[in-house]
Amino acid sequence: MQDWITRFTGLNALPDRLKRKLMAQSRIVTLKKGARVFGQGTSPENLLMLLEGTVRVQQQSETGREIVLYRVQAGESCVLTTACLLAYDDHSAEGIAETEVKAAAIPRLVFEDLITDSTEFRQFVFQSYSRRITDLFFVIDELAFRRVDIRLAQKLLVLQDDDNRLSATHQQLAAELGTAREVISRQLQEFQRRGLVELSRGVVQITDLAALKKLSKSE
Amino acid sequence: MQDWITRFTGLNALPDRLKRKLMAQSRIVTLKKGARVFGQGTSPENLLMLLEGTVRVQQQSETGREIVLYRVQAGESCVLTTACLLAYDDHSAEGIAETEVKAAAIPRLVFEDLITDSTEFRQFVFQSYSRRITDLFFVIDELAFRRVDIRLAQKLLVLQDDDNRLSATHQQLAAELGTAREVISRQLQEFQRRGLVELSRGVVQITDLAALKKLSKSE
DNA sequence: ACGCGCTTTGTGACATTCTCACTAAACTTG
DNA sequence: CAAGTTTAGTGAGAATGTCACAAAGCGCGT
Numbered sequence: 001m002q003d004w005i006t007r008f009t010g011l012n013a014l015p016d017r018l019k020r021k022l023m024a025q026s027r028i029v030t031l032k033k034g035a036r037v038f039g040q041g042t043s044p045e046n047l048l049m050l051l052e053g054t055v056r057v058q059q060q061s062e063t064g065r066e067i068v069l070y071r072v073q074a075g076e077s078c079v080l081t082t083a084c085l086l087a088y089d090d091h092s093a094e095g096i097a098e099t100e101v102k103a104a105a106i107p108r109l110v111f112e113d114l115i116t117d118s119t120e121f122r123q124f125v126f127q128s129y130s131r132r133i134t135d136l137f138f139v140i141d142e143l144a145f146r147r148v149d150i151r152l153a154q155k156l157l158v159l160q161d162d163d164n165r166l167s168a169t170h171q172q173l174a175a176e177l178g179t180a181r182e183v184i185s186r187q188l189q190e191f192q193r194r195g196l197v198e199l200s201r202g203v204v205q206i207t208d209l210a211a212l213k214k215l216s217k218s219e
Numbered sequence: 220m221q222d223w224i225t226r227f228t229g230l231n232a233l234p235d236r237l238k239r240k241l242m243a244q245s246r247i248v249t250l251k252k253g254a255r256v257f258g259q260g261t262s263p264e265n266l267l268m269l270l271e272g273t274v275r276v277q278q279q280s281e282t283g284r285e286i287v288l289y290r291v292q293a294g295e296s297c298v299l300t301t302a303c304l305l306a307y308d309d310h311s312a313e314g315i316a317e318t319e320v321k322a323a324a325i326p327r328l329v330f331e332d333l334i335t336d337s338t339e340f341r342q343f344v345f346q347s348y349s350r351r352i353t354d355l356f357f358v359i360d361e362l363a364f365r366r367v368d369i370r371l372a373q374k375l376l377v378l379q380d381d382d383n384r385l386s387a388t389h390q391q392l393a394a395e396l397g398t399a400r401e402v403i404s405r406q407l408q409e410f411q412r413r414g415l416v417e418l419s420r421g422v423v424q425i426t427d428l429a430a431l432k433k434l435s436k437s438e
Numbered sequence: 439a440c441g442c443g444c445t446t447t448g449t450g451a452c453a454t455t456c457t458c459a460c461t462a463a464a465c466t467t468g
Numbered sequence: 469c470a471a472g473t474t475t476a477g478t479g480a481g482a483a484t485g486t487c488a489c490a491a492a493g494c495g496c497g498t
Contacts, residue, residue, distance in 0.1 A: 059356060061364035062438065069359070080352060093356060115334075115341060122334060129348065133299060136355045137278060137312060140288070143362045144397035145280035147485095148455070169475060178363035180456055185476060201464055201475060219281065367484070388446060399485055404447060420446060420493055 004028070004051050004104055007075050010124035018118050025110045031101040038081050039094025046105035048078040053101035058175065059093045067143075067178030069093060070135035079128040082108065143178060151177050152187050153216035156197070156204060164206040173204075223247070223270050223323055226294050229343035237337050244329045250320040257300050258313025265324035267297040272320035277394065278312045286362075286397030288312060289354035298347040301327065362397060370396050371406050372435035375416070375423060383425040392423075 005011050005019050014022070028051070031037060037055050038044045048055075055072040057080075072078055078095065106114075114121040142151055155176050159166045168176075170184040177184070188204065191197045196212050198205040206212055224230050224238050233241070247270070250256060256274050257263045267274075274291040276299075291297055297314065325333075333340040361370055374395050378385045387395075389403040396403070407423065410416045415431050417424040425431055 059360060059363075061360065063364065065364055067359065067363045069356075112338070112341075116338070119331070119335070122331075133352065133355070136352070136359065137288075140286065140355065140358055140362065140397075141278060141280065143359065144278075144286045145282065145284055171475075178359075181475090182457080182477085183455060186455095186478090189477080199476090390446075400447085401449085401486080402484060404449095405484095408448085418447090 004049075007051060008049065008077075008124070009075070010127060011120070013120040013123075014118060015120075018114060018121065022104075022106065022110070022114065026104045026106045029103055029105050031097045031103070033097055033100050035097045035101075037078070037095035037097055037101070039092055044078075044081045045108050047082050047108070047111045048072075048103040048105055050074045050076055050078070051102040051104060053097060053099040053103075055095045055101060056098045057093055057095045065178070065180070066175040067139070068176045069139060070132060071098070076131070077125075077128050079125060080132050082111065148177060148179055148183055149187050149190070150216060150218060152184065153191075153196075153212050156206060157209075157212060157216055160206055164209060166204050167202055168204065169202055223268075226270060227268060227296075227343070228294070229346060230339070232339040232342075233337060234339075237333060237340065241323075241325065241329070241333065245323045245325045248322055248324050250316045250322070252316055252319050254316045254320075256297070256314035256316055256320070258311055263297075263300045264327050266301050266327070266330045267291075267322040267324055269293045269295055269297070270321040270323060272316060272318040272322075274314045274320060275317045276312055276314045284397070284399070285394040286358070287395045288358060289351060290317070295350070296344075296347050298344060299351050301330065367396065367398055367402055368406050368409070369435060369437060371403065371410075372415075372431050375425060376428075376431060376435055379425055383428060385423050386421055387423065388421055 003023075005014070005022060011019070011022075026049075029048075031053075033053075036042065037048065050072055052074050054074070055078065056068055057070050057072065058066050058068045060066050072095070081095065115125065152173065155173065156166065159168065159176075170188065171181045173188075174181045174184045188197065188199055191212075192199050194211075196206070196208045196215070198207050222242075224233070224241060230238070230241075245268075248267075250272075255261065256267065269291055271293050273293070274297065275287055276289050276291065277285050277287045279285050291314070300314065334344065371392065374392065375385065378387065378395075389407065390400045392407075393400045393403045407416065407418055410431075411418050413430075415425070415427045415434070417426050
């Protein structure tokens with residue numbers, strides 16, 4: 001894992017001196033699938049930059065319901081973690097490794113140094129913020145204004161693999177949209193009735209991609 | 220309007236040199252009540268620091284419905300504007316002056332300089348971010364998991380003035396919560412039936428504060 | 439004071455979503 | 469294969485959202 005910096009387009013512009021510093025002062029960590037990356041009591045002393053895998057960031061209600069806020073992909077960083085989740089400790093958000101995750105962990109002090117020293121790094125950080133906040137705006141928009149069937153169709157399209165399938169329980173899909181499991185079950189049945197998908201335990205197979213896309217775009 | 224910096228607790232720690240720079244290179248602007256501070260086509264070349272008044276930041280759906288995201292109060296700054304609303308131009312968010320607003324406008328370049336030069340200023344900026352993002356998390360939580368009556372009770376309590384009144388149409392209250400006007404009308408009627416409030420056109424008078432508080436806290 | 443236009447609120451009917459309390463089916467493990 | 473666990477299905481009723489109006493309140497000009 002020598003030159004991981006090249007995986008972050010925003011960091012290519014860094015002067016060599018700082019790249020070396022970053023490499024020298026961060027360490028590579030590996031997290032198992034399902035591991036909690038941050039949240040509830042974890043006080044994040046590192047900025048994580050994802051090299052491989054994805055981290056799902058979600059929020060839990062007191063009643064146990066969940067909603068997925070966004071995902072951090074390889075090549076992105078968990079910026080909100082460092083700056084914000086500290087302040088927000090009550091019904092806090094948490095990050096879960098969705099796959100095995102490799103990441104570069106940058107200690108807070110190094111992070112601050114880099115922010116101080118480098119316009120390029122600042123740009124990178126602010127852009128990361130920007131992306132996350134855009135994601136949050138999007139979630140709010142969807143939650144407040146869109147119907148579940150349309151949102152579900154969107155999600156299925158986003159989460160599908162190369163074979164137009166996805167492995168997820170209805171419960172997990174409900175958490176993606178911040179709704180109840182029963183709602184998803186019924187919607188999926190309706191989709192199946194209309195021939196859009198084929199259901200089996202823990203799996204959704206998309207059978208009419210075009211129609212699903214059309215649905216996802218209807219208002 | 221000489222020493223406005225003192226109004227920002229986070230900026231007190233700035234070295235005098237930078238305080239002077241900030242004063243010298245920013246200018247005080249005044250905005251009329253109802254003015255659009257940013258959004259849709261405005262490309263914000265300034266960071267606004269509110270000296271007086273409040274700015275309401277809200278989002279609009281394509282169908283014309285709205286939801287209030289957060290408010291920027293005197294002593295706070297519109298950080299999200301500069302960094303983020305640029306990227307988010309589609310169904311974008313907008314900021315409206317809720318009252319007459321006085322603010323210090325800091326040009327983007329000065330902002331960058333300060334970020335570069337001052338740990339204290341960086342802290343200030345990141346804390347501002349943190350607060351806003353916390354607000355967004357809160358909105359998402361409420362939207363996804365809480366009943367409207369409880370959310371309405373909360374809002375009435377927050378928005379009330381010293382006489383336990385608030386001037387707002389049902390439509391405006393609906394926008395606060397991201398719901399439909401009819402829903403608010405019916406809830407308010409129910410509140411009135413239960414003796415919690417007294418309604419008249421454009422005005423809600425709270426008549427049983429204790430009960431309303433209790434409702435707002437029930438799950 | 440009166441009528442006119444505009445804004446705000448009220449209402450019924452119906453669709454969608456949420457909740458609760460279950461049952462049933464599908465997998466897992468011993 | 470039996471027993472336990474996880475996942476999915478279902479009906480009933482409450483809460484919320486949508487639509488198409490009707491009614492009431494207010495400002496304004498005369």
